[in-house]
Amino acid sequence: MSDRGLGWVNWLPTLVLAGIVLAAWQAAIWLGDLPPILLPSPRAVLIAGWESRLELLRGAWVTGAAAVSGFFASLVIGTLVAAVMSQSKMLRLAMYPYVILLQTVPIVAIAPLLVIWSGYEFRTVVLVTLIISLFPIINSVTEGLLSIPADRFDLFRLYGASRWEVLFQLRVPSAVSNLMLGAKTSAGLAVIGAIVAEFFVGNGGANYSGLGTLMTGWQTLGRTAPLMAALCVSTLLGVIMFVSVQIVSTTILRRWMDTD
């Protein structure tokens, strides 16, 4: 049976699984007699989410804006860095260890430092988001820029194409599928980066109200139900980011499909 063209039928197993998880959650509360501060019921989370809907919507807007800004910044900067790295082996050797550092440095450890340097501001959240989502873009795009099929490269060599012609007419279009692959990974990471940064930015008491800030506040007050509602909203935000990139990716890559 083909997976294509079935629409909602493809989502049925996912929805069934979600129903099972919710039922198990509710059953655990009834049978285990768990206090709401430890694990509120799904219904309590839903009610808390509705009651805090304005705060959650505003938080989602702020966090989403930071995540999208950081994500787009990582697309631009990552592509530029990859383009530079593709031009010479020496540059790659010089820059690659620092690119790996972006991936290995614990973002939770560097976020407080960035807050000190950049302040309790929206831009700090964007900066953290940029750092966390940059590596997949650089890595994927560099690979795409360098893995040109030999015949296509020979075609450009034969016609004596300039370095720029090779870059813009061959390497960059060839790397689009890799860029989309990196973007899908980065899209999910961007929301994580924004929320982690907001844990620290929110501590400053500044006029900042992202989902991460709300979560730390409700955690301090012991309000587990709205905390879990914020968790659901932030997860939804990540899914929206990922699906948006997936749709753009599918649309663009339809043109890039290889056929030789």
Place this chain on the structure above:
Amino acid sequence: MMRSQERTAWRPVILKRTTRLRWTRQATASIFTHEEKPVLETAPAAIRCRGVTVRFGDDSEVLRGIDCRFPPGEIVSLIGASGCGKTTLLRVIAGLLPATAGEIDISPAARPNRGELAFVFQQPTLLPWRTAIDNVALSIRLTDSGASTAEVRVRAADELAAMELPREAFERFPRELSGGMKMRVSLARALVTRPRVLLLDEPFAALDEMSRGALGDLLLRRWDSRPFTAVLVTHNIAEAVLLSHQIFVMAGGRIGIGITDDLPRPRDESVRGLSEFGKMYVRVSTELRRLAGEAASPRLSGAGEGDDRAAATESQIAQMGVRAAVGNARDDGSDGE
């Protein structure tokens, strides 16, 4: 008429080509020797190979002192079993691979960066993000920076029409084209710059018999309307006999004598029915066996390897004969268009 191979005492010269991409247009042009006398803009060029040797590593000699001359305005086929060095020689002529020793002389100079030397790869090698017409336009853009956008499109469209690609396919992406259509676009991309020299590396190998025949006919018609020097690498004896003026047989990194193919012109698929076609087929096949045996002899290839190599080459030649024979007999080829 047999044309003897020129085994003159050319002194091998190490070519100062590099494998790196030559970024300036002038640099790419300079790898070919120039003649000062004025020539017609698109006059076909003669290609002379003198002692061309290619080694990969210390002991792997792919080409062994190739000496040959491909006359201007002729279609020349290089035929031989897999691994005999045909494609390597073609890539050396194109400047895509440096020779370890020897010299290639193309006269009048065929500057690839002006589109005077074009290459058709085994795969269509189309850029999937460009439409058919934009793929053809690419070679004009890369070789003629002065051409206006309108001029580029008109030239590309004319060449695609000459390749008998349906007009509605001009704006299609490669993924929307059949194998035969893609190869028509690939040929158009090579021919649109009016090359003096056209190098073809088994361009029809992946096509069904009908598409192969149709594209061979098209190539002949394009040559009839505007002659160029073509070097065609093929495994298919029948294809070589049908298309060529001369057929050079290769085996074990060596090249044999140029066999003049004097079947009547203009040619089309009907030539296959002539008795001369069969005779030429047998002659090429015999020369292949002779050269393969010579190349596999212990004196040339090293004791111990000879029998294995001879057996392997013999088997490949037999397969080439079978493939070609099947091709001749088939008239129900699936439509590759």
